[in-house]
Each structure stands twice: as C-alpha cells, then as structure tokens.
Amino acid sequence: MTATLLLLRKDLRVLLRSPLLLGALVAYPIVIALLVGLVAGYASAKPRVAFVDEDHIPPIVVVGGHRFHFQTVINDVADQVTLVRLSPAEADRELASGKVVATITVPPGFLGDLETTVVSPKVILKTGTGGLAPRVTEQMQSLVYQLNQKLQGGYIAANLAFVQLLLHGGKGHFLGRNFDVLGLDRTEAELAKLPPSKRVATIEHFVEQAKTGLAQTGDALRATANPITLEQAKSHGRTWILSAQVQSYGIAVTVTFLALLLAAGATAAERDEGTIGRLRRGLLSLGELVSSKVALAAVVGLVLGAAIALVFGIVVEAAGITGGEPWGRLPLLLAGVLLVGAVVGAAGALLGALAREARSASLLAVLIVLPVVFLGLVPRGALPFAYWLSLFLPFAHAVRLFGAALYDTSPWHTVGVEAAWLVGIGAVSWALARAGARTLSS
Amino acid sequence: MRALRVARRYGDVEALAPTDVELAAGETVALVGPNGAGKSTLLSILAGAIEPTEGTVESRAKVGWVPQRPAHYSRLSARENLELFARLEGVHEPRRAATVMLERFALPATAQASGELSVGNRQRLNVALALLGEPRVLLLDEPTAALDPGQRRRVWEVADALRAGGGAVCFATQNLEEIEHSTRVIVLQDGEVSSLTVDEVFG
Numbered sequence: 118m119t120a121t122l123l124l125l126r127k128d129l130r131v132l133l134r135s136p137l138l139l140g141a142l143v144a145y146p147i148v149i150a151l152l153v154g155l156v157a158g159y160a161s162a163k164p165r166v167a168f169v170d171e172d173h174i175p176p177i178v179v180v181g182g183h184r185f186h187f188q189t190v191i192n193d194v195a196d197q198v199t200l201v202r203l204s205p206a207e208a209d210r211e212l213a214s215g216k217v218v219a220t221i222t223v224p225p226g227f228l229g230d231l232e233t234t235v236v237s238p239k240v241i242l243k244t245g246t247g248g249l250a251p252r253v254t255e256q257m258q259s260l261v262y263q264l265n266q267k268l269q270g271g272y273i274a275a276n277l278a279f280v281q282l283l284l285h286g287g288k289g290h291f292l293g294r295n296f297d298v299l300g301l302d303r304t305e306a307e308l309a310k311l312p313p314s315k316r317v318a319t320i321e322h323f324v325e326q327a328k329t330g331l332a333q334t335g336d337a338l339r340a341t342a343n344p345i346t347l348e349q350a351k352s353h354g355r356t357w358i359l360s361a362q363v364q365s366y367g368i369a370v371t372v373t374f375l376a377l378l379l380a381a382g383a384t385a386a387e388r389d390e391g392t393i394g395r396l397r398r399g400l401l402s403l404g405e406l407v408s409s410k411v412a413l414a415a416v417v418g419l420v421l422g423a424a425i426a427l428v429f430g431i432v433v434e435a436a437g438i439t440g441g442e443p444w445g446r447l448p449l450l451l452a453g454v455l456l457v458g459a460v461v462g463a464a465g466a467l468l469g470a471l472a473r474e475a476r477s478a479s480l481l482a483v484l485i486v487l488p489v490v491f492l493g494l495v496p497r498g499a500l501p502f503a504y505w506l507s508l509f510l511p512f513a514h515a516v517r518l519f520g521a522a523l524y525d526t527s528p529w530h531t532v533g534v535e536a537a538w539l540v541g542i543g544a545v546s547w548a549l550a551r552a553g554a555r556t557l558s559s
Numbered sequence: 560m561r562a563l564r565v566a567r568r569y570g571d572v573e574a575l576a577p578t579d580v581e582l583a584a585g586e587t588v589a590l591v592g593p594n595g596a597g598k599s600t601l602l603s604i605l606a607g608a609i610e611p612t613e614g615t616v617e618s619r620a621k622v623g624w625v626p627q628r629p630a631h632y633s634r635l636s637a638r639e640n641l642e643l644f645a646r647l648e649g650v651h652e653p654r655r656a657a658t659v660m661l662e663r664f665a666l667p668a669t670a671q672a673s674g675e676l677s678v679g680n681r682q683r684l685n686v687a688l689a690l691l692g693e694p695r696v697l698l699l700d701e702p703t704a705a706l707d708p709g710q711r712r713r714v715w716e717v718a719d720a721l722r723a724g725g726g727a728v729c730f731a732t733q734n735l736e737e738i739e740h741s742t743r744v745i746v747l748q749d750g751e752v753s754s755l756t757v758d759e760v761f762g
Binding site: 120123127130131134135390391392393394395396397398399400401555 | 603606607608609610622624626628629630631632633634635639643644646647648672688
C-alpha cells in the first residue's frame with residue numbers, strides 16, 4: 118500500500134473515531150436534503166392573492182351569448198396562485214401584513230364593460246414589496262391573458278353563430294332585438310325556383326361565393342384573434358425543475374464546505390499531533406501528504422454527495438416527478454462529486470498548511486467557504502467582477518457540473534468544460550498546498 | 560552521520576547557529592546546553608524532520624528519532640500507531656513488528672486511544688516508534704523527562720544495546736546525571752559548539 122493510501126486509511130479511521138465530527142457528517146446531508154426539500158417545496162408553493170369583487174359579479178356570466186361560471190374560469194386560469202375572496206378592507210390589511218402577496222380587484226362596472234365591449238374592462242393589481250412581487254405580477258399578467266383568451270373564445274363562438282345564421286338562416290337575437298334571417302342556403306333554394314336568366318345566374322354565383330367565403334370565417338376569426346399562439350411540445354427529455362437546481366446547490370455547498378474543512382483540519386492536525394516531523398523523515402513526500410488529504414476530502418465528499426442524491430432521489434420518486442429521478446445519472450454525478458471533493462480538498466490542504474493549527478485552519482476554512490459560495494451565486498450580469506472571480510474558485514463550476522450531470526439531456530459539453538476548469542483549479546491548489554506544507558514541519 | 564555547518568533561522572530568529580557534528584559507530588553523544596541553545600533543532604535537522612536553512616547532513620545509516628513531545632496519532636491505539644509507522648517505514652512484517660514493540664516497551668495492546676495513555680506510556684510509545692525499522696543511529700530529545708526510574712532504565716538499556724551493536728546514539732538532556740550514559744558530550748551555548756569527554760565535564 119502506498120504512503121498516500123496508508124495516510125488516507127489513517128485519516129478515515131480517525132474520522133470514524135471522532136463522534137462529534139462523525140455525527141455532524143451524518144447529520145449534514147440529512148439537514149441539507151431537508152432544507153433542499155423545504156426550499157423546493159416553497160419554490161413550487163402557490164402564493165396567496167386576494168380577489169376583491171367590487172362589481173358583485175354573479176356566479177354565471179353571459180358574454181357574447183356564452184355562459185361562463187366566473188369563479189370556475191378564474192380558478193382554471195389562476196393555477197399558479199391561490200385566489201382568496203376578500204373585502205377591499207381585508208385585502209388591504211392582508212397585503213400590508215404580508216398574508217397575501219397581491220390583491221386583484223374587479224372594479225364596479227366591469228361586467229357592463231365586458232358585455233357591451235364598448236370599452237375594455239379593467240382589473241386592478243396591487244402587489245407588496247416582497248421578493249415575490251415580480252413573480253406574482255407576471256402570473257397576474259398571464260391570468261389576464263388567459264382570461265382574454267377564454268373570452269375571445271366566447272366572442273368568436275358568438276360571431277360564428279351569426280355566420281351560421283347567415284349561411285343557413287333562422288331566428289336570431291342581437292342587442293335586445295329578435296329577427297328572422299333567410300340565409301344563403303334558403304336564398305339558393307328560392308333562386309332555383311325562379312326561371313333561369315342571366316341576372317338569376319349572377320345572383321346564384323354570388324350566393325355560392327358568399328357560402329364558400331363564410332365557410333372559412335371560423336378559422337379566419339380564430340387566426341386574427343390570436344395571430345401567434347404558443348403550443349407546448351411534449352418531449353421525453355429530463356425535467357429541469359427548480360428543486361433540481363436547488364439539489365445541485367445543495368450538493369455543491371455540502372461538498373465544498375465539508376471537503377474544505379476536513380482537508381484543512383486534517384493537514385493542520387499533522388502538525389498538532391507532531392507527526393509531520395516523523396513523516397517528513399523520508400516516510401512521505403510533501404506531495405503524498407497533500408494527496409492523502411485530497412483523497413480524504415474526495416472520499417468523504419463522495420459519500421455525502423451520494424447520500425444527498427439518494428435522499429433526493431427517493432423524494433423525487435415519492436412525488437412522482439417524471440424525468441427528475443437521478444438514478445440514471447448517478448455515475449456521472451458521483452464522478453463529478455469525487456472531482457469537486459478532490460479540488461476543494463487541495464484548497465483545504467493549502468489552508469491547513471498556511472494556518473498550521475487545526476482550530477485556526479477550521480476557522481479559516483469556515484470564513485473562506487462562505488464568500489466562495491456567495492461569489493458562485495452571483496449572476497454574470499449582476500456584478501461582473503464577482504462573476505469573473507468566481508470562475509477561479511471551484512464552487513460555481515461544481516454547481517454547473519452537477520446541474521448538467523443531473524438534468525441536461527446532453528450534458529457532455531458542460532461537464533467537459535466545467536471538469537477542465539476544476540482540474541486546472543485543483544492542480545494549482547495542489548501545487549500551492551505542496552509548497553505551503555513545507556512550513557508545517559518547521 | 561555528519562552535519563556540516565548546519566543552521567536554522569525562523570525569520571530574524573536564529574534557532575541554531577552554524578554547527579558541525581559527527582556521530583561515529585559505537586558512541587553515545589550527550590547534547591547539553593541551556594534552553595533555546597538549539598539542541599532540539601539540531602536533533603530535528605539530523606533526523607531529517609526539518610530542513611536546515613544552511614549546511615548539509617550526511618548519513619550512511621538508518622536513523623531513528625524520538626522527538627521531545629510524543630509524536631503519534633492520538634485517536635489511534637498504540638498498536639495502530641506502531642503498525643502504521645511500520646508500514647510507512649517499509650518494515651517487512653508490520654503487524655509482527657508492532658507486537659514486538661508493544662511487548663518490549665510494555666505498552667497496552669488494547670484498542671485504547673494513545674492520546675488517553677499515561678504520560679509515561681506515551682513517551683514509551685514515542686521511543687518504540689523510533690525503533691521501528693531497526694535504525695543504526697538513534698536520536699533522542701530528552702527521552703526520559705516524563706518517565707519513572709524503571710522506565711528510564713529501560714530506555715537506557717535500549718540505547719546501550721544499540722551502541723553495543725555498533726550503532727550510534729545522540730541524546731539531548733537537561734539532566735547532568737544522564738551524561739554518565741554518554742561517551743562524549745557536545746555543549747551548545749551562545750552559538751558556540753564544544754566537544755568534551757565525560758571526564759572533562761565532571762572534572
């Protein structure tokens with residue numbers, strides 16, 4: 118067995134005999150998985166929105182001859198929020214206290230405007246100042262868009278009823294007046310009873326053209342009402358759900374945090390125990406010493422990453438989220454976790470060598486890991502300097518690698534690029550840690 | 560073993576002034592001097608545990624080193640420590656070598672963590688670890704400081720046996736009585752190195 122493996126085995130044995138640390142290592146992935154579950158649940162939870170009806174809309178509304186069960190229609194289209202009927206005063210109070218994230222008010226005269234179509238009826242949206250406000254605004258815009266679509270359907274159907282009346286004849290009703298329409302079919306029949314002549318032939322030709330033209334009216338009305346429609350194609354690829362993104366962050370945070378702490382602590386502990394002097398006497402090179410700490414971080418990171426993926430996979434299966442299961446991607450994910458653990462471990466060994474004392478090393482690792490994680494969360498456009506800095510730290514690459522490994526349909530390009538970054542960062546960290554380890558025995 | 564003009568500095572602090580030392584087969588050298596004279600630093604350099612900032616060390620023999628502070632993994636048992644370092648030393652049968660050392664130094668063969676052993680047992684483990692791999696040169700840094708008279712005697716028996724077998728021993732001590740175990744004395748003081756016989760010291 119090589120010196121590196123001997124020291125790795127020793128470190129794992131020491132780890133298993135540290136009850137507090139072991140307890141933290143067991144609890145950590147469970148806590149992270151629970152937090153991931155809670156965050157995922159919160160992310161997919163429907164925000165409460167107050168619905169204020171100042172126009173006292175009746176249960177059944179007739180628009181363009183179509184009957185709408187108003188509350189059912191609202192509930193159908195408002196599937197991203199929970200609408201709660203409140204009085205204006207209650208709505209204002211709950212918006213102020215944050216119990217609802219927005220209020221949507223149907224003002225007096227709304228139904229009249231809707232039925233006459235003389236002016237566009239309006240609904241009024243008020244949002245709070247919380248982080249959910251932009252999301253709720255988008256959802257309300259979507260709600261109004263979908264309501265318009267439903268109403269357009271009613272208007273088109275009503276217009277088409279008149280077209281059918283023109284085509285086939287019958288009794289009609291418009292703006293309170295009843296009337297009887299001959300219709301093109303019956304006109305054609307009446308014309309056939311007349312003696313043939315050039316004038317009759319001309320009228321018959323017109324009737325035929327009008328019938329053909331009106332037969333196309335339905336499609337034309339629908340096309341002009343919705344010049345562009347969005348059709349969602351069903352695919353059998355993997356599901357990129359928000360909770361999956363959170364899972365990537367969860368694994369990356371866990372591995373980064375623990376690998377850095379473990380490697381830093383284990384490296385500095387060689388000095389605390391006084392064993393670095395023994396090892397330096399030709400038993401172990403500095404490179405082997407750093408490699409053993411890198412291997413320790415990689416192995417522990419692998420176990421913890423696998424535990425989180427396992428718990429998350431079980432949750433995904435239990436929730437029946439098709440395409441979100443990590444099982445098929447576990448080998449790729451775990452290879453990524455191993456790489457990230459090793460890279461962060463090299464950085465941890467560097468910290469341990471510089472701190473030279475286990476407690477200081479652990480404190481230094483905690484102080485450093487938080488900014489590293491936050492830098493990795495900064496979007497490119499938000500703070501360009503922070504984004505560029507994060508490129509030279511492992512966390513952001515770890516998140517992208519895990520995300521691609523878990524949920525990209527074709528992950529290889531992203532995985533390759535991020536793995537190359539990580540290998541580069543790891544190599545530099547390893548070389549610096551090796552140089553820094555020279556000071557441990559002095 | 561020969562050290563030529565070895566010195567060690569930590570920034571502006573001189574831990575060991577340039578020093579020449581030679582250890583020949585069959586001798587036991589006592590290293591004496593006041594605190595801070597550089598005795599431990601010199602032994603660490605001779606052992607290869609730290610690098611000198613100047614000078615060189617030449618050795619044609621396998622070296623065993625007993626540092627002043629016991630150096631072993633406190634969460635591993637005495638046996639596990641001995642086996643681990645035996646493997647790192649490349650000892651042919653590490654398990655057997657560990658058993659031999661446990662018996663030789665009367666160390667507990669239980670799973671008790673070595674950090675929980677008595678001070679005397681930890682120091683004996685410290686010495687036992689130095690003897691793995693059968694060194695021909697043994698460097699001891701105040702090896703009997705925490706030991707009772709019986710344990711001290713056992714350490715000197717080991718050192719005497721090594722010297723009698725053609726090896727060399729060099730030990731640092733603050734206890735002048737222990738100089739009796741040496742054949743030569745090196746005094747480190749104020750950056751000066753002087754070599755004396757035992758008779759010269761007591762004369």
